[in-house]
Amino acid sequence: MPVNQNEIQRLSESEKEKIRTLQEMKSEFHQIPDKSAVLADLHRLIDDEESEVRWDAACTLIYIFSSVPDEYKCIAWDDLIKLTHDLKPHISGKAASNLVPAFSSLPDECKSAAWDDLIRLTDDNDLYVRESAFSVLINAFSSVPDEHKPKAWADLIRFSGHEDSRFRWMAFSALDSAFACVPDECKSAAWDDLIRLTRDRFLDVRGETSTVLGSAFVFVSDKSAAWADLVRLASDKDSKVRKYAADTLIYTFDHVPDECKSDARYDLQRLTSEGDPDVRIHLNHSLGKMCIDKAYKSINEEDFRTFLKDAICYFEKAAKDSSSFTPSLCCNLFYRAFHAVIFKEAHSNNEIKDYITAAKKEIEGSKSKQKLVAVIEQLATVLEIASNTQGSNNGWRELLKRGSNICNHVDKMMV
Incomplete structure (x- = not known):
């Protein structure tokens, strides 16, 4: 100037x-x-x-x-x-x-x-x-010298409890990326700091910490102990912590060492059947979405069909645990119809009509009814295109992706 x-x-x-x-x-x-x-x-x-x-x-x-x-x-x-x-x-x-x-x-x-x-x-x-x-x-x-990072990390942890919520949010923005830069010999203690924050007096701190744990897990050396912490948090008294912990378990599963995968898979299966209802719904819905993603990325028809059927099972479990119309029910109805149409398990036109009738029946009374009707019609269009698509894995995959994007929009709409 x-x-x-x-x-x-x-x-x-x-x-x-x-x-x-x-x-x-x-x-x-x-x-x-x-x-x-x-x-x-x-x-x-x-x-x-x-x-x-x-x-x-x-x-x-x-x-x-x-x-x-x-x-x-x-x-x-x-x-x-x-x-x-x-x-x-x-x-x-x-x-x-x-x-x-x-x-x-x-x-x-x-x-x-x-x-x-x-x-x-x-x-x-x-x-x-x-x-x-x-x-x-x-x-x-990240540019602080390693010998000073433990103190700098402690400062960020302290700021995560700042009285001003804006500064708490800024501190968590730093923690999310800072964990990867913490020296390896200090990462276990840094992880313990995050676990302690899940019991903080501020609700937003407990929730934000749960999201940071997902990115931090990748860099923790003792992943077995860290996984056990996440499983425990999936039963936390705070519903927001439970929800984010469930998300984190799904996100981090692929990073669990092979020798621990069997126990980790058992934990997920137990939580999807025995855990808190909200956690069951969230986990089953997330696992369904993960299977849809794997189906989209699959190379052969057999894998595509297997992942699609697994996804339908997960969405069905989530829908059964819900007392009202949920994204899981929307996904279950659509993917079930999609599977029947592309694999010719039923007459396509009848299957599409049945899907529209069932979906519209389920959204009666929903506050988002008008928007959901538009979504149902978009998904019905995907089914119609699928019914006219000759047996082509690539064609199915692209239609599945299109349907998945629409279903993800329902997720956001009903948050």
């Missing part, structure tokens, strides 16, 4: 000279051999009593920051932090908005102290400065 010329006119000659000097620094910094002298002048002008001078000093520092030699970067960072405390909001805001790129260009030896500066800024009186500090913490974890 250029300096207002009217402002310059009312400044003293000395102040005009300072601004000219800063503008020269900004344009010629790359070519000046003695950068230490330039940075010393800039350091002095950051404390100038005139806000116009401090503004230009802030703009200059931000502009040249990435080009400052590493031996002076820590001092330059300190100057930037000092500017975030400026009494003029436009100056403190300008400094705060540039913390992310500045942190990323710091040498490793400066980052631990810089991280602590950011932690202090999260308690700043200025909301924008606080938000900017949190933004850096979210983006900066």
Whole structure:
């Protein structure tokens, strides 16, 4: 932002000279051999009593920051932090908005102290400065040196319990990606931190933690113990935690070591038949969707048919546990009709009519009836196309994908 010329006119000659000097620094910094002298002048002008001078000093520092030699970067960072405390909001805001790129260009030896500066800024009186500090913490974890990551992780865990829900959400955004960067020897303790958060006093913390566990599981070394934690959470007293734990079990199953797969499969089967009704519905529905995805990706007709039949069984179980129209019932009716049509188990036209009649009967009384009628008609169109498609695995797969996308839309519609 250029300096207002009217402002310059009312400044003293000395102040005009300072601004000219800063503008020269900004344009010629790359070519000046003695950068230490330039940075010393800039350091002095950051404390100038005139806000116009401090503004230009802030703009200059931000502009040249990435080009400052590493031996002076820590001092330059300190100057930037000092500017975030400026009494003029436009100056403190300008400094705060540039913390992310500045942190990323710091040498490793400066980052631990810089991280602590950011932690202090999260308690700043200025909301924008606080938000900017949190933004850096979210983006900066991966660039923190390994020896400092355990402390940085502990800070993120602490912020996940922040009184302000916006900052809690920001902390979880960081935790989701940060876990992969935690040193291997610390991952077990970091996993335990997440498990503890599933018992937090804040409902949103318990729920958000359950979603982070899915991405974290992949990086845990003791997956057997981690799987046991997830199975336990599927019986948690908090319905949101149970639901997310069920999702996580499905998501992480493929990452369970082969020697533990049999026990893990037993856990899933037990939860789909003996567990909490909401968990049973959620697991069976998720397993059905997973089978549909495998059917779409299958190469031969036998596998396609097997996965499709398995999906129908899961959707049927989920639908039976439900007391009203659910996405599982929608899926069960459609995929059952789809299977009958493509494998000629019934007269196609009759099967399609029966599907439409049954589906419309089930949605009577639904708040989303009008939208669901449109969905039923879209799925009926898929069935009609399928009835006219000659025995072709590729054709079936594409139609299955199309039907799956429509059913997924029902999922979102009825959340």
